[in-house]
Amino acid sequence: MADKRKENFAIECVGITKRFGSVLANDHIDLQVRNGEVLALLGENGSGKTTLMNMLSGIYHPDEGSIFVNGEEAVINSPTDASELGIGMIHQHFKLVDVFSAMENIVLGTKEKYEKPAVLEEKINAICDKFGLEIDARKKVYNMSVSEKQTVEILKVLYRGANVLILDEPTAVLTPQETEKLFRILRNMKAQGNAVIIITHKLNEVLEISDRVTILRKGQSIDTVETKDCDANQLTELMVGRPVSLEIERPIMDEVGTILSCKNVTIKKADGTIGVRNLNFDMKTGEILGVAGVAGSGQKELCEGIAGLLKAECGEIHYEGKNIVGKTPEEIINLGISMSFVPEDRLGMGLVASMGMVENMLLKTYKKGKGPFLVRKPARSLAEKLVKKLGIVTSSVDTPVRFMSGGNVQKVLLGREIESNPKVLITAYPVRGLDINSSYTIYDLLNEQKKKDVAVLYVGEDLDVLLELCDRILVLCHGEITGIVDAEETTKEEIGLMMTGESVKKEA
């Protein structure tokens, strides 16, 4: 150990332990990153990646263990301490002030005097040139795309003179082209002798960008390997702890017929701005229709429009030949259209966090009971059936769902929708935040529905999954459809281009 430290790692963590109450988030983690290298931190959700990085950036304080920066032991008590040590973190959820311009965000909290905007702009442009970044320093953050916001975050860190850059799931919200651009910037930084730590669970990206990979599992550092010596399967095995097949099956159905078709549908958001404009597409039975797009491109409005939560301003939605625009959500549910939407905070829609599984089942079925009293028995047996069928882990069906882990909550949500035997199933982000195993359970569930001739709409983030799981993919950009393509014949790059607004003529 002592010999190693002489090498002067940019950052070295020794025996870092962090507890939240009784939960052991980090259990004696060791980690080293050198100057001029990209280290990937790989692990499933809840394996302690973000917690560890938050300790490096001064948000949390470790209970045990020590951190060495350039060979010297450092105590990091606040984000200011971290930035003085040259450590900068780009959080998964951007920490930007929306009504400020890029440069106001960049200088925020720095110690220097108030500078004239022109001087500041020059300084920022100089940093941009050095690392190959592009930004309009006077643009307001609320007018920015996700990728621009990320650039501001990176600049914020560089402006403070950071030479260790930590990125928490930076590519989750980017198109493939934007990801490429980010990786070019990271390679630039690496070439100039900076250390980069990138947290991700996308294996192909780990293989592409990193020099070494440290794998975390359940709060422990399992192994550190040279990237060039391993492949995706090995990494998965290290991450999950046993071999996992990475194939997603795509059963081919013989007979498909149109069940739902949108014609020139325009839906406004709750605040009155246009959510989606002029949508024209069909949903077919026995098919999974994927929806791709940068976050906030109208996915939510599309789902809520079909489910009747938002009313279409104009256009018609035909379901089995009849227009359902103007029907209430309840009527639409009774027609056999079911929606499960997993929002960013995962619990916000569909389930009541403080209720148990039984009561959450009742939310959808209480109207079927006669008289003013609730009939719990069918709901209870349904809940128990779901627990068995989907392998939901919970202490009892009456335990409030907020005590369940994210994966189990999502199984409950999707399971309940499926049990109502829908003909059209709308799912948005059903695998959001799930580990590999749970994700594959969900994919299997969706395929099962497809085999039962249900028309499935799958709104997803991960393009690789969309390409493997779906039959056709509809791409949204700023609320408009930029293309509907056959998943077998398209490429990730093509979809990426469409996500940024390049309309592709080919229709499937």
Add this chain to the structure above:
Amino acid sequence: MSMLIKFIAVSIASGTPILFGTLGEIITEKVGHLNLGVEGMMAIGACAGFMVGMSTDSFLLALLAAFAAGAFAALIYAVLTVTFMANQNVTGLTLTIFGVGFANFCGYYAIGKSESGTLKLPENITAQMRNINIEGLSDIPVIGPLLFSYNPFVYIGIVTALLLWFYLRRTKTGLNTRAIGENPAAADAAGIKVTKWKYINICLGGGICGIGGAYTIMIINKGVWISDCVGGLGWIAVALVIFAGWSPVKAIFGSFIFGALRQLKYYVPAAITIPGAFYDMLPYLITTIVLIATSIRTSREKSQPEACGTNYFREER
């Protein structure tokens, strides 16, 4: 003509206590805290200013006491909401009830002790609060009465508004302050001491409200103590924050409009016979209309700081 100039002049003076309340609330909301205790902080400021003025006979000490008392009342609010994460609305409302009640209680107590049964500021201090009269300047027609004829509070109020504008818009500290109100997590990650600046701004805001309270007792009631001297001005101030779009400079104009509404009943021609109660109602009616009208406004810069009303807890994810 002279009637109109007089009306404008009294409107400006009449809007000044509202201006203080609005400025105090703006700077509080800029750090993300909605303090509904403006009315209470003004009452406490009024009480402290009056009592200190009466016993020391010094206008300056009275002002300082009003500021300190308002700031102290705000400190109670800050401890509860910033440190103990209490609900901001409930805490603010409680502060209003407490502040008004406490001021009235002190007043009753002091009146009980006095021989005459009334409380009045000494002549020396009331002389200092009168409208200024600068030889030569105040006598210029039109400009004189409009610019150089007010009580000292009016000038203090306008200077405070301009200073606050400069602080919020032109200094680094102001930038940091605004960031706290918009996105405290971002400010925290940028190394800004969120809790410290919340305390400073909330207390500063409370102090400014306290001076507004002193106005109500010293000018509106001419230095004679009465209960409930603030009389709802604090609530108009809270609404005016929205009307002013969280801008201290716009607050100057907004408060003068409301000052005009409050004075209107004395300046309408006698021929128009609308019951006086209608004019008393007018500021509140307009407040309601303003709140509805401004809720339609969509500009991001002129809307409430995004994190206003929610307490910030760092480890919450």
